[in-house]
Amino acid sequence: MIALSQFCQLLKGNGIDFFAGVPDSLLSSFSQYLEKSASKEQHVITANEGNAVALALGHHLATASTPLVYMQNSGLGNAYNPLVSLADPEVYSIPMVLLIGWRGQPGVKDEPQHKKQGAITLSTLEAMGIPYLQLNANTENISDCINELIKKAKTDSRPVAIVVSKSTFLNDMVETTSPPKKTPLFTREKAIELIVNSLPKNAKVVCTTGMASRELFELREQQSQPHNNDFLTVGGMGHASQIALGLAMYDSNDIVCIDGDGAALMHMGSLAINGHSQLSNFKHIVLNNGCHDSVGGQATLSKKIELTNVAKSCGYHFSVKVTSQTELNNVLPNLFASSLPAFLEVVIDRGHRRDLSRPTETPLQCKLAFMGC
Ligand SMILES: Cc1ncc(C[n+]2csc(CCOP(=O)(O)OP(=O)(O)O)c2C)c(N)n1
Numbered sequence: 001m002i003a004l005s006q007f008c009q010l011l012k013g014n015g016i017d018f019f020a021g022v023p024d025s026l027l028s029s030f031s032q033y034l035e036k037s038a039s040k041e042q043h044v045i046t047a048n049e050g051n052a053v054a055l056a057l058g059h060h061l062a063t064a065s066t067p068l069v070y071m072q073n074s075g076l077g078n079a080y081n082p083l084v085s086l087a088d089p090e091v092y093s094i095p096m097v098l099l100i101g102w103r104g105q106p107g108v109k110d111e112p113q114h115k116k117q118g119a120i121t122l123s124t125l126e127a128m129g130i131p132y133l134q135l136n137a138n139t140e141n142i143s144d145c146i147n148e149l150i151k152k153a154k155t156d157s158r159p160v161a162i163v164v165s166k167s168t169f170l171n172d173m174v175e176t177t178s179p180p181k182k183t184p185l186f187t188r189e190k191a192i193e194l195i196v197n198s199l200p201k202n203a204k205v206v207c208t209t210g211m212a213s214r215e216l217f218e219l220r221e222q223q224s225q226p227h228n229n230d231f232l233t234v235g236g237m238g239h240a241s242q243i244a245l246g247l248a249m250y251d252s253n254d255i256v257c258i259d260g261d262g263a264a265l266m267h268m269g270s271l272a273i274n275g276h277s278q279l280s281n282f283k284h285i286v287l288n289n290g291c292h293d294s295v296g297g298q299a300t301l302s303k304k305i306e307l308t309n310v311a312k313s314c315g316y317h318f319s320v321k322v323t324s325q326t327e328l329n330n331v332l333p334n335l336f337a338s339s340l341p342a343f344l345e346v347v348i349d350r351g352h353r354r355d356l357s358r359p360t361e362t363p364l365q366c367k368l369a370f371m372g373c
Pocket of ligand 1: 023025075078188208210212235259261262263289292293294
């Protein structure tokens with residue numbers, strides 16, 4: 001494994017001191033390092049990966065330095081446009097280092113949603129003309145390789161990428177034994193249970209990326225309920241509410257989107273489209289734990305903004321925030337009774353069970369069951 005301290009030292013030695021990105025579980029130790037050592041002028045967790053590239057670009061314009069943008073490879077799609085139509089050497093020619101967590105790497109066991117993205121990660125970078133270095137626990141001469149790659153970014157004034165395999169970094173910098181946490185008061189899992197138990201008859205659920213979908217799947221198993229009313233947005237983070245809207249337009253049942261705060265922020269423009277849809281059967285619930293809990297708990301800004309005001313401004317007719325189980329139970333009937341698009345923010349604690357299982361049905365099986373095929 002590569003000591004995180006050595007890697008960070010190499011970045012520092014190359015003058016890299018500005019970071020923007022969306023967290024990834026493979027890079028969670030790097031996120032912890034940034035949390036500990038970078039000031040808020042040096043590190044921004046952005047809403048999506050394209051934003052991170054744009055922010056880094058702006059940073060370069062202001063300082064002429066070479067920033068680092070980190071992401072999971074599933075975020076490459078979000079980053080693609082500003083990379084090829086702005087940062088590319090044929091346009092503004094901006095030096096930056098992309099640090100990309102390689103989920104779904106061929107030969108490494110991973111979830112179905114990561115397979116394709118993992119298989120095409122290197123060829124996508126090649127098609128984009130982005131020189132890259134693969135970093136894994138066995139990479140030799142990492143100093144030379146990284147120094148050379150960053151030199152290329154600077155001399156050619158272009159984006160370059162470091163593609164990081166699973167279990168590459170040895171976290172030798174951050175205290176890994178966290179202090180004993182108090183038992184969470186109101187978990188995402190509990191919120192999902194209360195929502196599911198109050199769903200109107202025939203309601204369909206579109207659930208967001210990450211642990212929420214795993215928790216929903218497990219809950220249905222525990223309650224011996226079928227999965228055919230649930231669509232799990234296992235990939236495409238941030239798109240659950242538009243999937244729900246697409247459904248709600250042509251399915252008269254109640255369509256309930258269970259969203260995450262990080263996901264809702266990632267493509268917040270969707271709220272305007274949802275809110276103005278005028279659909280009585282569209283219900284949007286954001287479970288706000290103020291962080292990207294599924295990939296390491298890195299902070300979002302969602303507890304610092306009034307999501308209910310955003311939703312109201314975006315045209316949602318009903319927009320309410322609750323902070324306890326009792327409030328949630330009380331408000332759910334009103335949410336479901338709303339005759340225009342309705343929004344509910346549920347403030348919850350961070351954290352999830354370590355022994356949470358994974359969906360045992362394939363995405364294709366789930367889709368067919370959901371569509372009643
Ligand atoms: C485009 C994209 N970027 C990053 C990820 C990695 N990822 C998976 S879940 C997740 C966090 C989601 O946070 P939030 O919506 O707040 O839900 P929580 O995990 O807190 O329940 C991230 C960043 C991804 N799947 N897709």
